[in-house]
């Protein structure tokens with residue numbers, strides 16, 4: 001039979017066949033293939049419909065969905081494709097380390113079990129404090145951990161019963177679309193609603209701004225630099241801000257110096273220093289500074305001693321005093337070559353001694369350049385570390401066996417994560433206890449976000465019953 005594929009009836013039928021109708025409202029759900037919609041508004045509308053559907057489903061389905069999301073994101077070919085793609089697309093980071101970060105986010109992010117009910121029972125009855133969804137969350141994700149943040153946010157936000165609309169960084173679009181597509185596939189494969197995780201085809205800053213003011217977005221979560229955190233905090237909506245850091249690693253004379261040197265280089269070189277928690281500068285007590293540097297060199301650090309070369313390096317990576325994106329997340333070898341330095345093949349980090357006011361120490365570089373600031377004693381070291389952290393309250397590391405000084409540093413620096421005697425990444429559950437997150441909310445105080453951070457606390461009161469004590 002010949003079908004007229006140019007006739008209007010055929011075209012209308014074809015379009016209608018692709019449109020689903022929401023059970024409850026009867027409104028058409030625009031077909032955002034693989035969770036990607038042409039406009040931000042369409043993405044948000046579809047997520048709102050999906051979230052309503054989701055509210056009717058049992059917790060057992062949530063658990064199944066999250067298990068399926070983990071499974072698809074751990075499939076060997078998917079992990080490898082995503083991590084190769086993100087290195088290529090963003091031009092940043094280290095493939096092997098990306099694999100580890102991706103697996104950490106996928107396996108370790110808490111699910112529904114994170115939502116614990118509190119209860120009071122007594123003569124007046126029984127009251128529950130329940131963790132209930134916000135609805136549709138708008139989440140803005142960074143270039144530095146695009147896939148990990150999407151996986152981590154999606155698991156946490158959906159575990160709490162929400163839908164999420166992502167506004168990914170333009171430099172990691174392909175990777176973000178792939179993650180969103182795979183997560184949707186996983187959800188649908190176990191019978192979950194479509195469009196619980198969506199985005200728009202062109203997520204510009206304007207689209208992010210549209211998302212921030214959209215009436216159907218009930219919560220905003222921004223993971224990125226100071227600009228985007230400020231933007232969500234100014235939105236007038238409930239917002240979680242996970243902003244910049246500049247983590248200092250303080251080493252005093254009581255530390256195991258050999259271990260400290262290895263831990264610092266391991267942490268600083270991880271994914272070419274992209275993680276916001278990674279060691280960005282070292283503050284060391286003079287008495288042990290030479291031995292620390294000696295051991296850092298044994299662990300793949302290359303020391304630049306010439307003052308002019310240090311200043312030239314600063315000019316290269318921060319021309320006119322502003323961080324150049326050209327070197328963020330690049331390898332030590334790449335940066336050294338651009339700076340005209342001939343360094344050994346196995347160089348992992350470029351180290352150099354600087355003053356505490358040097359640009360290399362003050363800026364959040366996000367590349368494997370590690371300035372080292374010498375101090376007379378641990379008290380001065382704490383002062384300098386606090387100054388270099390800039391009040392971000394993000395992450396700090398200290399190597400010491402002096403419990404009093406460790407305690408003093410923790411009280412003074414007030415960071416969300418304080419790692420003692422280990423590499424920075426131990427703070428997100430990589431070789432340290434505790435669950436991982438890729439949205440560390442210092443400014444707004446949720447800390448290491450998980451499902452409970454994306455839930456509303458609601459009190460449910462039964463008067464005069466259910467006390468069985």
Ligand code: NAD
Pocket residue numbers: 140141142143144145167168169170205208209223224225226227228231242243244245275276364438439440441442
């Ligand atoms: P970035 O601030 O350049 O971009 C982050 C996201 O915000 C992107 O999606 C970008 O498109 C968007 N954006 C930026 N300004 C915006 C504005 N005014 N309005 C709306 N959207 C805006 O950050 P980046 O380079 O992708 O990531 C690195 C920064 O993020 C570093 O400062 C790092 O410390 C921080 N970071 C923090 C955490 C954390 O958990 N606290 C995690 C990862 C990265």
